[in-house]
Amino acid sequence: MATRGRELYRHFDSAKNLLYVGISLSTVSRLSQHRRSSRWADEIASIEIERFPNLALAAEAEKHAIIVENPKWNRAHKPFQSPKPSPKKSRRNAWKSKSLNYPFDVSNVAHCLRETTALVARTVALSQHIRLSGGAETDTFVSLVLTMREGVNSDELRLHELFNAQSPETAPRRRFRMITQATCHAPGTQVDQCEFTLITPDWLFRLCEESLGRREDYDRAFERDIRPAIAEFTRLFESLEIDSD
Incomplete structure (x- = not known):
């Protein structure tokens, strides 16, 4: 069916x-x-x-x-919101609450950005033409349609790795995807064309800046880890040779 x-x-x-x-x-x-x-x-x-x-x-x-x-009336999957302050807390509980707001390593975000960038670069390297739908300066995501080089096999392309790349966690219980869709191909088949949606550099920077700005170690982590990873992704994005035909 x-x-x-x-x-x-x-x-x-x-x-x-x-x-x-x-x-x-x-x-x-x-x-x-x-x-x-x-x-x-x-x-x-x-x-x-x-x-x-x-x-x-x-x-x-x-x-x-x-x-x-962040639509106004949805409830499920809503972005991270800072907890409402309690009227009274002991020093012990205040410390515990504060520590729960920062339970992860911010360098994980940079790792996820670099991993996805590398996977996109690998996919692009196997293509010969790229068609883009959407505007890098106006849209959250753009759609890339790649015409692959002759003889590219789905086992070599491994688009599932691109789609399933780990999502950057920019705040407790908040992640965002850099790839939202990717075409699937049966194992061992030749791939003539593939398509996936890719976050734009401006939106990527905005998401990282807005969410990570809640962290106490934001300034140090952003300059040391996040900004270089975003710059690496941006260079790849800008290097795409788009087929305008």
Whole structure:
């Protein structure tokens, strides 16, 4: 039985503020449900729709959109929010609470950035033409369609490694993906073309700066680890030879 595709929809108000992100078999039918049960539905002025071939890809894109774009009325997958201060805390509990806000090594972010950059570079090296959809200066992500060199095998390409690269963790319980979609190919098959979505350098810098700015060791870590890793990714992005035909 064929897999049924899904639609990822975004509801905006008249000022283009993002109200809600969701997935459905039919955005039109889901809109009718929102009209009946969502108190914010009267604010909807426009809708944008993306289509995905299956539920898994749509769900992953929905989660990423909620985390990155922070729609007003979504609750699941919301970005990290600083905890509300308690009226009274002992010194011991105050220290414990503070330590829980910084339970990870910030250099992990730089490691993830470099790993994804290396995987993208490997994929690009196997291509002969690249077509880009989206604007590097205006969009969060761009879509890259790569025409591969003759004889490239899916086992050599290993796009699953690119899509499954570890996500940078820029705040407790908050991660973001640098690759949101990637085409799949059966093992041992020849690949003529592949496609994946890639975060833009400006958005990458913004996500790292905004989230890591909550950390006490932000200035030292950013200059020592994060900025060089972003610069490496940016150089790769800018080096892409885009086929304009």
